[in-house]
Structures are given as structure tokens and as C-alpha cells.
Amino acid sequence: MDNNTHISLLKTRDLSKEYKVGDIITRALGGVSIEVHEGEFVAIEGRSGSGKSTLLHMMSLLDRPSGGDVLVEGRETARFSRSERMVLRLSTFGYVFQDYALIPELTALENVLLPQFMRTGCYRTCSGQGVELLERVGLKDRLHNLPSQLSGGEQQRVAIARALVNDPKVLFADEPTANLDSDTSETIMGIFEELHGKGLTLIMVTHEPEFSARAQRTIRLADGLIAE
């Protein structure tokens, strides 16, 4: 572990999440406190319904917790406004969804460039970085293809390129290999390891032990609580 991994980048403090349907309250997270340091590769593992994706949604500010707080670089985010959370998601975080989550009307390159366009207002003249990222994930020849013209693995690589375009400090990945075959999954994991090797902080949710084993640290969840 490098020296910089000792700097706390992300911290959850007694994070909880409850869902209420009618009179029934379901607890998805029951007070989780973890800390992720800069440059770390952390895997969150658990069975289906263990709360691992919910934890990732809270940490990446996609959802608000019922209790507790998420601290990003020491800043408490509980009282952040919608636009402050949006700015953090745009400039500090990158997110790779389980089902790729590309915008179907945009080409691969347009999907990648969209967050950068939103952050800088620069599109045409800044397309170089998007092209470069797509080249890095092996999609040099697929720049102008729509998501529907790409395979699952290709779409996931576009999603990774999109998550990286604003040079995030943390990359969140929610079961990024769940819908992929083993060869493609290996390619994706290879990309993650390469990114981690370059110092990027990675937090990945997975239910596959062989992939979580490749992370520096694994957090296991069961019934919304840290198992060990």
C-alpha cells in the first residue's frame, strides 16, 4: 500500500437505510461505518439483499441515507444540496453501473464525453480525451456506434471510459461483471487493476469471491451490517 492510501478519502459514519412500504419498514443498512483511503481498491461483498449495492449508492451520493453520514475528503455530505451532490458526482466520482447504463440515443463517444461536457462546457474541442479513453479500453473502432450496436462487454467498457472522463478521485463499480461472460469479465477486471495501479481509488461491489479477492481489502456485508 502506498503512503497516499492513508489519507481518508471517503468515510461512512453509522450509515443506515430503511425502506417503508405501507406499514412495513425494511432495514437495508443498519449503521455501517467504513473508511476508504486514497488509492485503495476495496471490494464490498455479500449475498443478494445484504445491502452492498445500497451502501454503494449511499457512498456515491446517488441516494440519501436514513441515518448517519458520508464524509468525502472530510466534508459531511448529509446537508449537501442537490446541486452540491451533483457537482461531487460529476467531478470527484465516477460510477460504473451493473447494466452499463448508457444513454441509448448517444454514440459511444458521446456517452463518454457527456460528463466532461457538463463539467467544462467543452465538447468538440475536448473530444480528444474521450477518444483516448475509448482507445484505452479497446474501442477505437466503435467510437460512433450506438449502445444497441455494441456487445455487453463493449458497453461496459464504454461505461468505464465515461466514468473516467472527468478524472475522478473515486471509481464506484456496482457488480460490473454481473452480466458478462468470464472472458469479458476478466478484461474488465484487468482494466480496473490497471486503473488501480495508476493510483485510482476503486470501490467495487461484487458477489463473486474470485473478483473480490483481487481487491486490496474486502468488506463483507450480511443483513445490512458489516459481517467481519
Next chain:
Amino acid sequence: MIFRSMRVGLFLMVRYLRRANPWTSLLIVSVMFLTFLNVVVVRGVLVGLPVGASVSYEAEYAGSVLITPLADRRHIERSVYIENILPGIAGYEAHSARYLASGLVRANFDRPQRASYIPDQVGAIVVGIDPAIEDSVTGLSGLIVEGRYLGADDTKSILIGYQLLDRYSGSAPQPGSPGTSGALRDVYPGDTVRLVVGGVEGEYTVAGIVSGKVAQNSRRVFMHESHLRKVLGRGIDNKDEIAIVLRSGASVDGYVSALLASGAGAYATVQTARDSQGQFLDDITSTFELLGAGIGLIGIVVAAITVFIMIFIVALNRQKQIGILKGIGVSTLAIELSYVFLSIAYAAVGISLGVAVLYLGIAPYIAANPIDFPFADGILVAPWNDTFVRSVFLVGTTLLAGYLPARMIVQKNTINAILGR
């Protein structure tokens, strides 16, 4: 940030539009197109009715300026003096002076009748005209639907307004009804009728039947002015109507002012053709304006609801994408604007099509082929400025109808939108 959101919104809108389902786009554009026509054309036709009636009134009867007797006088006083003034005022082109008298037209008087027979007769205004001059002012010869126009020496012939004939008006005298309240039966050009005017009864040949949209023509009897004067025992002065046609572009109000300044107002009522039609026309126009606005408003509300539903469905189907956009940091404003721009684009295309069809198709067609209403040639009143205002209103409504559903969807919790919860 706002400017950047606008650019991103525009970027997304262009992609949505470019890769949208063409049938959905076609449907929304069609709704906008038809709404535009509803808002502009329906109102234009409604307002065009009284305006068309007014145009017919001027063209077929009154000219641009109409001179009639003062309210407390039987005839125009010193009408020859006034006629001499007319050509000297700027804008004058021609005028026709008329004599009027009450008359009674009798037809079928030579046929044997039963005791219960109601005389086949109608009351009518008998108008004495110089046929050539009247034709140059009102184009009366062009309104002849049967027979022929009066010749220069046709002193024993008359023209009968078509509303005085039962085959046009459909109201012949009925037993028990007043004998002069209906219309004449079986009267055709070449027939002889008796005309009682000024207490003098004479027989005249029907030269032609006068049609047209103006009641003043369709319920009148026309004869040579020299003969009418002779029958009535009137001199050349004391005419009853003077219709003046002005040159194209001449100021009607200016002409009337100049005429009044010359002292004509002391001997006659001098009015623009529009003023001579009275408040009635303004009331009708206002009523039709109101009707048009009401129908247009309903059209706009229907369009707004349609666009709202369309955009709502589009946004609802893209709920997941909206969540993803929010998830990757695209501002809610940019997402909302993309749908607002989408609505505006649909409205702009629909309105542009509507404008093209209106000004290149419908308007020229109706101008060349006015809608044949009984009291007017229906024209289309759709001035550019009015169309522009209505278009802006339509775009504004569409903008709102596009914004509201987008806002509703965008406000959903991000992760719920992504997961479709």
C-alpha cells in the same frame, strides 16, 4: 452553470430528436400543425365572414364613401353641387348617384285567379341608376345571374333582385299572410311585371336578375334613373344615394374629411363605407373574434394536454436514462431543458409547416376561391403580426407542457429512477 446546462440540454435534445421514433415525432408535429391551423385559420375564417361581408358591401354597393340624406331630410340636398365637388378631392376615381323610391312589384297579373288568391306582389325599393356609371362603380352588370344588364335606352326594362323571387328566396306569398311579404312566383327575364312607384303603375320587362351578397342589391329593383325621375316627377337634384369609389391607396378618412370641410356635411350625411354599416358590423366582428379566440383557446388547451401527455410518456420511458444522467452528474436543469427544447422543436416544426401551408396554400386558395356564404364571400383574415403572436403563445404553451412532465420525472429520487422503482 445555467449556460452550460442550456448547451447540454440542447445537445441532448438534438440527439433525442435525431434518434427518436419517427412516428412519435410525426404524431407530435401533426398535433402542433393542426393546433396552429385551428388557432389561426378557424379564427381567420370566422373573422373573415364579417370582413367579407364588409368587402362585398363596399364593392357591390357603397364604394369607399357613401353619401345619404341627413336624418331629418328625405333626399340629399344640393346633390348636384356635391357631385361637382367630388372629383376635385384627391383620391377620387368615380361615383354613382341614385334615386330611391318605394315601389310594389306585381307578377302574374294577367292569369285567371281564384277568389282566395293572394296577389303575387312584393314591396321593394326602386332604384334609379345610370346603368353605365353604376356598373363602373359597383360592377352591377357582373351580378346579373339571369338575363342581361340594362342598356342605355332601356327605360321600360328593370332589373330585379334575386331575393324578391321565390325560386331564390323560397318564400312565396302564402294564404293568410300579408300579400306583399313574400316573393314573386315564376318571374323570369323577358316576363312583364307591373311596377307601382309614386302612385304610378306601369308595365316593365324584366331584363335581368341581380344576385350578390348585399341585401341592398338583392332586394331592390333597378331601372333607368331618367325614367324613374320622370315617373316621380323629380328634377335632377335631390338624389338619395351617392356611392364614391376612391383610387387604390387613397385615404378614405382623408377624403371624407375633405368633403365635410367643403361644406357637404350641411346637405347630406357623409360617411366611410365602414361607418355607414353601423355598429352592427363591429359587434359581429367582435363576436366572431371572441368565438375564434374561444375555439383557439380550446385548441391550445387540447394541444397543451397532448404535448404534456406525449412528453410525459417520453420522459417516463426515459426515466431510467434520466436517473443515469443525474447519476453521472448532469444537472437537473440540463435534463429539464432538453425536454423543453424538444417541445419547442416539435412546436417550431409544426408551426413552420402550418405557416407554409397557410400562406402558400390555404390563404391564396381562399383569396382566389372565397367561401360562398349567403351573406358574404368568406375570406381568410390572417395578418402576419396576428399569426406571429398566436404562434408565440402556442410555443409558450408547448414549452410549459413540455417542462412540467420533465420536471415531474426529473424530481424523482435518482436511484429509484435508475432502478425503475
